[in-house]
Amino acid sequence: MADAVESPVLTISLDGWEGPLDLLLALARAQKVDLRDISILALVEQYLSFVGDAGRIDLEVAADYLVMAAWLAYLKSLLLLPRAPDQDPDPDMLAALLQQRLQRLDAMRDAGARLMARDRIGRDVFARGMPEGLRTIGRPVFRTAIFDLIDAYAQVAARTAPVQHQVRRRPVMALDQALARLRAMLPDAAEWRRLESFLPPGAQGDLRRSAVASSFLAALELARQGQAVLRQDAPFAPLMLKAS
Amino acid sequence: MSTATARAVEAVLFAADRPLTPDEIARHLPAGADLREALARLTDDYRGRGIELVERGGRWHFQTAPDLSHLLSRERDEPRRLGRAAVETLAIIAYHEPVSRAEIEAIRGVQLSKGTLDLLMEAGWVRPAGRRDGPGRPLLYATTPDFLSHFGLSSRRDLPGIDDLKAAGLLDPVSATFAPELESDAENR
Amino acid sequence: MSTATARAVEAVLFAADRPLTPDEIARHLPAGADLREALARLTDDYRGRGIELVERGGRWHFQTAPDLSHLLSRERDEPRRLGRAAVETLAIIAYHEPVSRAEIEAIRGVQLSKGTLDLLMEAGWVRPAGRRDGPGRPLLYATTPDFLSHFGLSSRRDLPGIDDLKAAGLLDPVSATFAPELESDAENR
Numbered sequence: 222m223a224d225a226v227e228s229p230v231l232t233i234s235l236d237g238w239e240g241p242l243d244l245l246l247a248l249a250r251a252q253k254v255d256l257r258d259i260s261i262l263a264l265v266e267q268y269l270s271f272v273g274d275a276g277r278i279d280l281e282v283a284a285d286y287l288v289m290a291a292w293l294a295y296l297k298s299l300l301l302l303p304r305a306p307d308q309d310p311d312p313d314m315l316a317a318l319l320q321q322r323l324q325r326l327d328a329m330r331d332a333g334a335r336l337m338a339r340d341r342i343g344r345d346v347f348a349r350g351m352p353e354g355l356r357t358i359g360r361p362v363f364r365t366a367i368f369d370l371i372d373a374y375a376q377v378a379a380r381t382a383p384v385q386h387q388v389r390r391r392p393v394m395a396l397d398q399a400l401a402r403l404r405a406m407l408p409d410a411a412e413w414r415r416l417e418s419f420l421p422p423g424a425q426g427d428l429r430r431s432a433v434a435s436s437f438l439a440a441l442e443l444a445r446q447g448q449a450v451l452r453q454d455a456p457f458a459p460l461m462l463k464a465s
Numbered sequence: 466m467s468t469a470t471a472r473a474v475e476a477v478l479f480a481a482d483r484p485l486t487p488d489e490i491a492r493h494l495p496a497g498a499d500l501r502e503a504l505a506r507l508t509d510d511y512r513g514r515g516i517e518l519v520e521r522g523g524r525w526h527f528q529t530a531p532d533l534s535h536l537l538s539r540e541r542d543e544p545r546r547l548g549r550a551a552v553e554t555l556a557i558i559a560y561h562e563p564v565s566r567a568e569i570e571a572i573r574g575v576q577l578s579k580g581t582l583d584l585l586m587e588a589g590w591v592r593p594a595g596r597r598d599g600p601g602r603p604l605l606y607a608t609t610p611d612f613l614s615h616f617g618l619s620s621r622r623d624l625p626g627i628d629d630l631k632a633a634g635l636l637d638p639v640s641a642t643f644a645p646e647l648e649s650d651a652e653n654r
Numbered sequence: 655m656s657t658a659t660a661r662a663v664e665a666v667l668f669a670a671d672r673p674l675t676p677d678e679i680a681r682h683l684p685a686g687a688d689l690r691e692a693l694a695r696l697t698d699d700y701r702g703r704g705i706e707l708v709e710r711g712g713r714w715h716f717q718t719a720p721d722l723s724h725l726l727s728r729e730r731d732e733p734r735r736l737g738r739a740a741v742e743t744l745a746i747i748a749y750h751e752p753v754s755r756a757e758i759e760a761i762r763g764v765q766l767s768k769g770t771l772d773l774l775m776e777a778g779w780v781r782p783a784g785r786r787d788g789p790g791r792p793l794l795y796a797t798t799p800d801f802l803s804h805f806g807l808s809s810r811r812d813l814p815g816i817d818d819l820k821a822a823g824l825l826d827p828v829s830a831t832f833a834p835e836l837e838s839d840a841e842n843r
Contacts, residue, residue, distance in 0.1 A: 239739060242763020285764060325761055325824045326742075328815075333745035335814040337736070339805045340720035346806065347480035347718045347726055353529060353669040355682065359543035363588040365552060367616045371624070373549070374556035377573055473725050475704030476718040480726050493725045515664030529665040536662050536682045537669045 241289035244268065246323050246330075256324045261316040262300055265293045392428035394421070399435035403443055403462075413452065413461040416440060470494060470503040471510075478507075484524030547584070554581050555590060559612065559621060563594040563605035582606065590615065659683065660692040660699075667696075673713035673803050711802035711809060720806075736773070743770050744779060748801065748813055749825055752783040752794035757828040771795065779804065 238244040248267045249259045272283075272290045296319070299312035340346050406419055419440075420432045440462050443449035452461040477493045478485060491500050504525060508518045517530050529537065547555070550573075557572050558564055570576050585591035594607035608621065618624065666682045667674060680689055693714060697707045705716050718726060736744065743766065746758050759766050774780035783796035797810070807813060819825050 239742075240762060240764025245763075289763075321824070322761075322763070324822075326763065328819050328822075328824050329742055329745045329749065329761060332749055332814060332819075333741035336745055336748070336805055337741055339807075339814075340723065341806070342717065342804050344727070345723040346720050347476075349527075349668065349671075349716060350480045350482035351526070352671040353537060354671045355666065355669055356538035357541050358538050360540040361545045361587070362542040363547055363590075364544050365547045365555075365615075367618070369547075369552050370556045370559065370616060373552040374560055377553050377557060380574060472702075472704035472719065473722060476722045476726060477704075479705050479716070480718050513661075515661035515666075516668050527668070529669045530661065533662060533665040536666055539681050 241268075241286045242322065242326055244271070244286070245289070245319075246326055249323050250327075256320065256327055259320065259323075261319060262297065265297045265300075268293055269297075392426070392431065394424070394428065394432040394435045396435045396438055399432065399439035400442060403436060403439045404448070407443065407449055407464040410463045413463050416460040416462050419462065470498040470500065471506050473498070474500065474503045475507055478518070478525055478527055481526070484521060484526035486524050490525065547588070550575075550578060551581050551584050555585055555608075555612075558585070558591055558606050559608050559624060562607035562621070563597075564607075565597060565603035565605055567603060569606075657692065657695070659687040659689070660695050662687070663689065663692040664696055667707070667714055667716055670715070673710060673715040673799070675713050679714065708806070709808055710806065711799040713799055713803065715803065739767060739770050740773055744774055744797075744801075747774070747780055747795050748797050748810065749816060749819065750828070751796035751810075752786075753796075753828075754786060754792035754794055756792060758795075760828045 238247070245264065245268055248271065249256060249264055251267075252259050252263065269290055272286050296312065296315055299308075299310075300316065304312060342348060402421070403419055410419075416436055417433065419436055420429065424432045437460065440449060440451055440460070444451050444465075447465055450463055450465045453459070454461075473494055474490055477490055481489075487500055487504070491498070494500065504518070504520075511517050511527075515530050515533055516527055518525065518527055553573055554569055554577060557569050561568065561572070566577060566582065582591065586593075590609055590612040591606050592609050594605045596602040597605055612618075613620065662683050663679055666679055676689055676693070680687070683689065693707070693709075700707045700716075704719055704722060706719050707714065707716055739762075742762055743758055746761050747753055750757065750761075755766060755771065771780065775782075779798055779801035780795055781798050783794045785791040785793055801807075802809065810816070816825070
C-alpha cells in the first residue's frame with residue numbers, strides 16, 4: 222500500500238481501501254510524521270487529487286469517497302479563505318476533528334493488531350485437551366401442597382366409603398291400615414259414598430295416592446267378605462262404596 | 466535441564482486430547498530431552514495434589530485425583546410433584562398411621578403399585594414403623610417429622626378436616642373383615 | 655502438600671471444560687471453604703510451571719504457559735483468522751463498549767458489511783448489550799467474558815494501551831461531527 226501511495230499514478234483504484242477514512246489515513250501516514258503533526262491542507266490536496274485521478278470509478282464504491290471529497294473541499298475552502306474572528310464552524314476546529322478521527326482509527330487499527338498478537342487460547346496457549354467435565358445431577362425435591370393431601374384423602378374416602386343402602390321412610394298407608402279404617406267406618410256408610418271419602422283426612426301427595434290404592438284393595442277385600450258393596454257407573458267414574 | 470523438559474511434558478500432556486505414549490510426547494520435545502526423568506519428576510510433583518499424572522497401558526495422562534471425583538458432580542434441586550396414587554397413599558398413611566400396605570390398599574380400593582411407597586420414603590415423608598402383631602406381622606408405615614414440616618403441620622392432629630372425617634366414621638380402623646383377602650398379602654411384600 | 659480446599663479447587667478447575675467464576679467453583683466445594691486463599695495459593699504453585707492458573711474477566715481456568723506455544727502449535731488448527739474489518743470492529747467494540755453499529759461505522763469511516771458483527775458474535779467475542787436511550791434506540795454491542803479469556807485479558811483494563819488512549823481523548827464518545835458522511839445513517843438502524 223505504501224508504494225501505491227507514493228506513486229498513485231501507477232495503481233489508481235479505490236478497491237483496495239476500506240473507505241475514505243482508510244485512504245485518508247494511508248495518505249496521512251505517507252507524510253511520515255506523527256499524526257498529530259500532519260498538514261491537513263496537504264492531506265486534503267492529496268486526497269482530492271487521488272480521488273480525482275482514480276481511473277475507473279465504480280459509483281457504488283465511490284459514493285462515500287466523493288462525499289468525503291466534497292466535505293474536504295469545503296474544509297479546504299474554509300481553511301484558505303480569509304475568515305471572520307468568530308466564524309462558525311471554526312475551520313481549525315474542523316481540521317482538528319478530522320485529525321482526531323484519523324488518530325482514533327489509527328489507534329483502533331493498532332489496538333486490533335496488538336489484540337491479535339496476544340497469547341490466544343487455541344493458538345498460543347491451550348486449555349485442557351480432555352477435561353472430565355463437571356456434571357450437575359438433579360436431586361428430586363418433592364413439592365406437594367397440604368391441599369393436595371386433604372383433597373386426595375377426601376377423594377379416597379368418597380370413592381371407597383362402604384355403600385350402605387338406606388331406604389328412606391316413604392309416606393305410605395299400608396293395606397292393614399286401610400282395611401282397619403274401612404271396617405271401622407262401614408257401619409256409618411248406609412248410603413253410597415265415594416271411596417275417597419274414606420281416606421284419612423289431610424292425606425296429600427304420595428300419602429294420598431298410597432291411601433287411595435290401599436283403600437281400594439281394602440274395599441275389594443271387604444266386598445269379597447260380603448261386608449261392603451262396590452259400584453262404578455262407568456269406566457273411570459267415581460268408585461262408590463256402602464255397607465252391605 | 467530437566468525442569469524445562471518437565472514443563473514441556475506437563476504442557477503437552479495437559480493440552481493433549483487423549484492419553485499419549487512417550488513417543489508421541491517426545492515429538493513435541495527438543496531432541497535429546499530426558500522424557501523418562503521428566504515423567505518421573507512430574508508424577509512425583511503431582512502426588513497428593515488435586516491432579517495426578519498416571520500411566521495406563523503405556524499412555525500418559527493427567528486426571529483429577531480419584532478421591533475428589535465426588536466434587537465433580539454437583540447436586541441440584543429438581544422440583545417434582547407426586548402423582549395421584551402417591552398423594553393418596555401419603556394421605557392415608559397420615560390419617561391412619563401406623564398402617565400396613567394391605568390396609569392402605571383396602572382404603573384406596575386399589576392395589577399399590579410397586580414404587581409408590583419407595584417414592585414416599587425417598588421423598589422423606591414416610592418411614593417403616595415396625596410390624597403389627599398378628600397374622601403375617603405386616604410391616605407398618607408412618608409419616609416422618611419431615612412430613613409434618615413440609616406440610617407446615619405441628620402434629621398430625623393439625624390435619625384439617627380430620628375431626629369431620631372422624632365424625633363421619635371414615636377414619637375407623639379398617640376391620641379385617643373389610644379386606645380379608647388383602648390382609649394375607651401383607652407378608653408377601 | 656496443598657490444603658484440602660486447594661486440592662479441591664485444583665481438581666474442579668482441572669476437570670471443567672470452561673472457565674469458572676468463583677461462585678461456580680464454590681458450588682463444588684464444602685460450605686465455608688476459603689476459595690480466595692486457595693486460588694491465590696494455586697496461582698502461586700503453578701507459577702513457572704508448564705501449566706498456569708489464570709483469571710480472565712472474573713473466571714478462572716488452567717492453560718498452558720504462553721512461552722511453550724512453539725511446542726504445542728503443531729497439528730493444531732489456527733483459530734479463525736479475522737479479516738481487517740473484523741479485527742478493527744472487534745477493537746472498536748472492546749475499547750468503546752457499549753457501542754452502536756453507527757458509532758463503529760463513524761470511527762471506521764465506512765459502512766460495516768453485513769457479516770462482520772455476526773462473525774464476531776459467532777466467535778463468541780461480541781454480544782448485543784441492550785439499546786441506547788435516544789433517537790432510534792440503537793442496539794449496542796459489547797465484548798463477552800470469552801473475549802477476555804481468548805485474548806488473555808484479566809479485564810478490559812488490560813486492553814493494550816487503553817489508559818493512554820483514554821487520556822488522549824481518543825475513546826471519548828463518538829460525535830456525529832466526526833463523521834459527517836455517516837451522520838444521516840445513524841438514526842436509521
